[in-house]
Amino acid sequence: MSVILITLIVLGASLGAGFLGALTGLGGGVVIVPFLTIVLGVDIHYAIGASLVSVIATSSGAASAYVKEGFSNIRVGMFLEIGTTLGAIAGALLAAVAAPSVIAVIFGFVLMGSVFSSIRRQDESPNSLAAGPGPMAARLRMDGEYPSRRGIVRYHVRRIPGGLGLMSVAGILSGLLGIGSGALKVIAMDRVMRIPFKVSTATSNFMIGVTAASSAGIYLHRGYIDPGLTMPVMLGVLAGSVFGTRVLVKARTRWLRWLFAAVIFILGAEMIFNGFTGRI
């Protein structure tokens, strides 16, 4: 294929992925790796390198908006980044030694898992105020507040060690697969640490860039980041997600969510199948 043709195909697909990812809240970069590997036959190392870089771009954009609005809890994010950055380095080193087929199978299961977690995601987590602050969170001054329609909402933070542990796993997956691991980060904060869903999502976006940057250095040295391939992925996903966030306010996304979830699920199954049959 000529350079210009592959650039246009990848740019178009990345625009679509970024747009749908932002609109449905399922994340865009996550479908880029299966698209590049299954549809275009790109080697998985190049694919995860390109995806990882696009993850930094979308995270920086989203985090900038959330932080300004006061949703992100920067102390919680900073502290948990200890776990995600260490995990991400371990994951990036694993990516170098793991067989491509093994990476593909793990990727497939993570894709399917993220679909299931997004289906359950709508319900509110139990209120942490009734339980009171955790002793460690109080000492670390993590309790916070965020703006809502009913005024400022205060919340406590609990179970930091458990959250930090799950964050390390999120970091490993991020470094191994070149994804943001946003779904798992939200689970760690929302389910384990009892942080309100909105704050968890905003703080997760804030952390994704730093997590990805810590494996990006290793990817760079190993030669996983190809400028010709990464350029359309990064620009496409970024433009698509900016556009998707704009549309999000007015769009009814229920059926679109299900559709995109189905696409991700099928791609996940395809990755597992191709991994087991040795085609990746």
Added chain:
Amino acid sequence: MDSRDGSERKPRPGWTDEQVDVIIANLLRTGLILAAAVVVVGAAIFLSRHGHERVFYDVFRGEPRSYREVGNILVEAGRFHGRGFIMAGLLLLIATPIARVAFSVVAFLRQKDYVYVAATIFVLSVLAFSVFWLGLH
């Protein structure tokens, strides 16, 4: 470190969390826009010169040395090579969250929040280890 973003007014010592939020938001957005602009310029040079060549991404060979190290990438970009320019933009993108962590060290220092100064310096060292550690076997 706090003069990183020239358009930023320098707040007094003892920043509030809200002031820190605003600076971090601006830092992230500025870095992102700069990085995207450099990548777009690189893409224009690259596509106009090499658009009709054939490429193969199906076998992993790894990038050449000139695209694996920060110094080499800047040299390539300085020669107005499209791919070098794109890589310089991607480096800028990777540097953006790292700059945010570096700024957080200063912010927590000013707030005299030493537990978080330690946590942030630790994260910064992990990042530095990854970016500057030469993983060449």
